[in-house]
Amino acid sequence: MTAECPDASVATQAGEAERPAPSVLAIDATGLMLWPPGKGLAGIPRVESFLVNAALADPDPCVEVVAFRSGDGRFGPLAPYEQDHVAAGEISPHHVTRWPGRRAALSQAFEAVRQYPSGRRETDRHLAKAVTNGRKGIVYQATRLLIRAYRLYRRTRVRLSQLTPPLPVEVERGLVLISHHILTQEDRSAVSGDAGKLAFLCHDIIPALRPDLLGAGTGERRFGSNIEHLVRLGAPAFCASNEVGVTLTDHMRKAGMAAPVVYRFPMPSILHETASRMGATSRIAAAEPFVIYCSTIEVRKNHILLARIWQQALEEGVKLPRLVCAGRWGWMIEPLRAFLKAHPELLQSITFTGLVSDEQLIQYYRSATFGVFPSHIEGWGYGASECLDFGVPVIVSTAPSLIEATGGLMPAIDSNDQAGWYAAIRRMTEDHAWRSSLAERIAKQHRPTPASASWAAIKAGLHASVSRASNA
Known part of the structure; x- marks a missing residue:
């Protein structure tokens, strides 16, 4: 059985009060899962790939990799096929999800479709691969078609039935470092605060400072309002350069908001x-x-x-x-x-x-x-x-x-x-x-800069942020 992050208070030395258990530190892989497999990574996807894979390789049981599940309005752990999609190296045994067998894997695939009815054909191929444990052939092709048919059914059902929004999910402890993809989405549910306690990686605030340099119709136009919303919620920012941290702080002050908590981390080579x-x-x-x-x-x-x-x-x-x-x-x-x-x-x-x-x-x-x-x-x-x-x-x-x-x-x-x-x-x-x-x-x-040094700085900042929140 793999180790789990404790959910109860941890006793200290004799005579001392119990101290809180370590909180879950989660890295969001939602954006990285949308990047086509086998394609070269550059810019923001390269940095997010580093983060996700550093978390996957970290033996700390309190570190997780998650993705946002729009179907139920919360972040959840990755399925096996999702781990395969984002992993670029060795995965810590703690994070590895073993193949549960064809019946259970098919049930998990259907659940994934219910959560992501808008998924693409590439997603269905990954799901079918997970169900057949990586084997190709007639069974794989039949499974892929079955999953695709179920997805089309779910899409139709969502369109025809005005489904009520999911109830907010309370995350009692832990912190999710969200991906850039979440910051550019029109749906506010992922950054509402109902999805849990959040932090964000601030690569830059160019969409807010220089919208004239962005293409028309890009989701980046939603970036500025989502950033401001997160800062109002008290979400800390993780910045690779001092300049971005200073610029973010100045931008928020000009908007009449309190300065955000900023953690600086060295950009990994x-x-x-x-x-x-x-x-x-x-x-x-x-x-x-x-x-x-x-x-x-x-x-x-x-x-x-x-x-x-x-x-x-x-x-x-x-x-x-x-x-x-x-x-x-x-x-x-x-x-x-x-x-x-x-x-x-x-x-x-x-x-x-x-x-x-x-x-x-x-x-x-x-x-x-x-x-x-x-x-x-x-x-x-x-x-x-x-x-x-x-x-x-x-x-x-x-x-x-x-x-x-x-x-x-x-x-x-x-x-x-x-x-x-x-x-x-x-x-x-x-x-x-x-x-x-x-x-x-x-x-x-x-x-x-070694990637390990960057990951250590980010992890320390996440811990510090959780500590600040618990002492507030």
């Missing part, structure tokens, strides 16, 4: 840790010099500035290294696409890779000549700190979080200063001594 396990952290030679920019291609990331600079270099006969833009295509990029269409020769010196695997990205970092990160605004700027993790000099914008992410070690230029960026990129290309001095600065003053 997840990709470098993966590379270390592979024995692939040393520099390697590239077939040709290139500059790396790893980020989603969206208006906020300012790729168009780089396109204009590379076009200027072509017109002036200046030889710049190839620009490699690693990341998926995002939103509000029509001006960039129009610029590229008007200057088709640019695609001979700029490569857009699309979403890449961790292995491919590691190879890019190991062999890049230098990096660039001209984003207008950031909560952290993973691509910039990852450059330093691999010893790659990088030019960043003057966004405070980017300067913080690179420890103030790298040259910083205003994101709208094309002339300044052009001069810096040319110097980084041509001045080998300057580039080497920046690499030496990284080697002397920067160290990748």
Whole structure:
């Protein structure tokens, strides 16, 4: 039998009063479960994957991984198929849910459908896999079709019958660190306080500060009101940068609210840790010099500035290294696409890779000549700190979080200063001594952050938050 988090008070030494039992600390995997399996993770999904897997690997029986069950308005533990979906490494025996047999597994699958009637076909495939214990074949296909049929029935029933909302579920102890997905949902039930005591991971508050940089129709528009609602409820914020913590506090004060409790945790060097396990952290030679920019291609990331600079270099006969833009295509990029269409020769010196695997990205970092990160605004700027993790000099914008992410070690230029960026990129290309001095600065003053240190800081903050709440 696996260990369980105690639910009664724990006796201390003789003569002392009993102290409260440890509270459950839960990490929400709702957002991560929506990410397609086998796809490369970047940005927020990468951080949430780190959190979920750190919790799954933690032998502490008071640490759990949960997902929000909209059907009954509360967070619940993951089913076996959900664990398989989000797990990226070894799972602690405490968290492993054994296969209960086909009959019980089918019953659990039907229950999952009742809780998530809007689930996708991918979810039904996972459920069928859980029922058949991973075996494929006729039984698997029949089970998948049965589950799908039941899901369609449940959807129809929900539409036809105005089901009354579930009664609030009181969570007597424990704290759930909710995913970014919960913060962007229109349904307030997950952040109402009825779902339990909550904390939130504040990657940034860009949706509230710069809505002009978001695509129309995105759920991020609900982010600001949900954040304010959580702060009013007393939910603490966990921030990877001091800048985000300060910005969040200032934003709430301007909204006439009390400052939130903010816990700072160091951003983990997840990709470098993966590379270390592979024995692939040393520099390697590239077939040709290139500059790396790893980020989603969206208006906020300012790729168009780089396109204009590379076009200027072509017109002036200046030889710049190839620009490699690693990341998926995002939103509000029509001006960039129009610029590229008007200057088709640019695609001979700029490569857009699309979403890449961790292995491919590691190879890019190991062999890049230098990096660039001209984003207008950031909560952290993973691509910039990852450059330093691999010893790659990088030019960043003057966004405070980017300067913080690179420890103030790298040259910083205003994101709208094309002339300044052009001069810096040319110097980084041509001045080998300057580039080497920046690499030496990284080697002397920067160290990748172990994921274990980040998890320890987050866990300590969750414990401190529970303690604050119990003493209030």
